[in-house]
Amino acid sequence: MRAIAATTLVLAVSNCTAHPQAATGKEARLESCRYDVAVAKARPLTLDVTAECAGRGFAAFSANEPELLPHLREVRDLEGRLLQRDGARYRLPDSGRAGLRYRVDLDAIAASAQSFDVALRSGDTLIAPVSTWLLRPEPPGADTRVLVSVRSLPGVDFATGLTPAGEGFELGAHEIRVGTYSAFGTLARSRVELPGPLALDEASATRARIEVVVADGPLDVERAALERWIVDSATAVARFWRGFPVPRALLVVLPVTGRSGVLFGKVLPESAPGIVVMVGERSDRAALSRDWILVHELFHLGFPSFVAEGKWLDEGLATYYEPIIRARAGMKTEEAVWEEFSRAMPQGLPALTGAGLDGATEYREVYWGGALVCLLADVEARRRTRGRTGLEHGLVEVLRRGGHASEVWSLSDTIATIDAALKAPILAELARRYGQRGGPVDLAALWRALGVRRVDGGVQLRDDAPLAHVRRAIVAGVP
Ligand SMILES: [Zn+2]
Incomplete structure (x- = not known):
């Protein structure tokens, strides 16, 4: 299956239209933002986020994910003043730099949400989409670039479907609401390289990369068989699309205790793509070879996303x-x-x-x-x-x-x-x-x-x- 963010979009749009223009009365124009994310603590997994934007006419940051709100702490402007929450939004004072900082307890969110679409802990791994833990500027601006840097602690690995840029990652401000899967903690990582978009049809030497992350948890099947299943599925899909259809994707394998077979999969589209696929602990090589879910999810990467239609x-x-x-x-x-x-x-x-x-x-x-x-x-x-x-x-x-x-x-x-x-x-x-x-x-x-x-x-x-x-x-x- 594939996420449809129609409800979120409607809320986002209504937030934007209801938002008052800045005191200057000029048209809102957000030029760029930079988010510095630091892992402050491994357990509970705690992030310190500082966001600073350049531009004029925007005056608030909002949460996409209601589950985040009870677990936000120390939300302050860049001068250190505490900010009051108004619904899902923190308004910035008229004076001061355009940004804010906050602390978020992802384990607390995972404990209440227990869903990888919001936050989910599996052993020493915590999975949460970027849309859960980044507050977004309002209005986001159609072409505003956002740079995200993530600094972690020793022993806490980080992986994300976001597009790498320099030392960090980048996305459009409007993509924060659909920002893709990320994982923190103990991660078994590998890479699958394939011919890139349309490389099989055109004289192109592009390569595509799937970042594979196996979350912490019990899995009977040996790692080589798991890798084989992923490579075979991705190769089959790449052959259909004349090359793997996107330059880069994150694939998170989430073990499920006591179950057998591939149980569920989901792709988060509309931005750099990420996939989570749930694999039962008792799955063997034969169960993986029977699986249809991974090919279904990977297929989605080659087709555009629709919002509230189609x-x-x-x-x-x-x-x-x-x-x-x-x-x-x-x-x-x-x-x-x-x-x-x-x-x-x-x-x-x-x-x-x-x-x-x-x-x-x-x-x-x-x-x-x-x-x-x-x-x-x-x-x-x-x-x-x-x-x-x-x-x-x-x-x-x-x-x-x-x-x-x-x-x-x-x-x-x-x-x-x-x-x-x-x-x-x-x-x-x-x-x-x-x-x-x-x-x-x-x-x-x-x-x-x-x-x-x-x-x-x-x-x-x-x-x-x-x-x-x-x-x-x-x-x-x-x-
Ligand atoms: Zn689907």
Whole structure:
């Protein structure tokens, strides 16, 4: 799955519009900010943060995460005066430098939140997104750069998905509210290097890097097998996207005591990307080789982020292409792909034939309904081109235009870019037919045309079906 920050965004926007202009009456203009973060104590994990900004017309810092508020201490302006809290916001006095300092107890937040989306402790590791522990300036400014330096204590390692810059990291001020995963404490770290964005299609020597962090916790599987699983999953995804789709990503493996298998994964998009994937303590090599979650999450990195729209396309694409990507990498058979599609896609029918995908919230309807639309689009694109051009060619064009997970695009621009690459309004037509309201779907006729016949315990693939060549091209891809 993938985080959707719609609620946060709405709050952020309303905060901005409600915020009074500075006393000067001039237009707010925030030029740059610098955050110095020091780990003051290992247990409880305590950060001292100093933020200093250049610019005019902004007068407050706000918390993204309500769970942070009870655990903020000593919030002072840069002259040392205590600041009073007003809701989630600390207003700066009219005089003085534009900045503040504060202390935050991440262990206290983890104890109450117990979620890696806010803060979570696992043994000697604490995971918390940047959005939890950085207060953000208001209004943030569309192009305000923020530099973050993190100074830790001996024995307390630090890893983050933020983009490295000089001795620290950088992001846009508007990205603080979606700032990605970070980890503190005991971290087993490694790096996976792959051909970078579009390097497999273009004469490019770019390399991409996945920073892998295994959080403290019990894991039966040996480290080499864990690394193999990550490398194989990332390589399979990179092959689909013609190179790993982003230059850099953080991947945190979170062990889960007493469980088996890969249990859950999530990517934080809209900024430099980070992924957390939960792996059961009792997982063995076979359990990892059966996993689909990591490929699903890594796939998301190659597609733009939507805000408050298009979840069916975002999740539908990841749901549709994950088994295809794994089949192309030899992790599952062509039969297994069509067995899964023919078994699972009917779960999406209530949204397609009922109220439409745009308003669907039930996850099977969103994920499999979206995947079914992707299949319909892929079949149509390949039918028109004797199998040569598929939906994925439209997706690669979006990526070529910079549309990866760190970027927010609109659903309509994304669909228009895909259709332009396919040279036909295929996806727009399907979005119109199944988005705002439902329409008929003859799934039985589709399977018949593709030559997919369900039999006891599986499927039989028929090569005499009219679209058998389309079915084969969908799974095999075209070199
Ligand atoms: Zn997903």
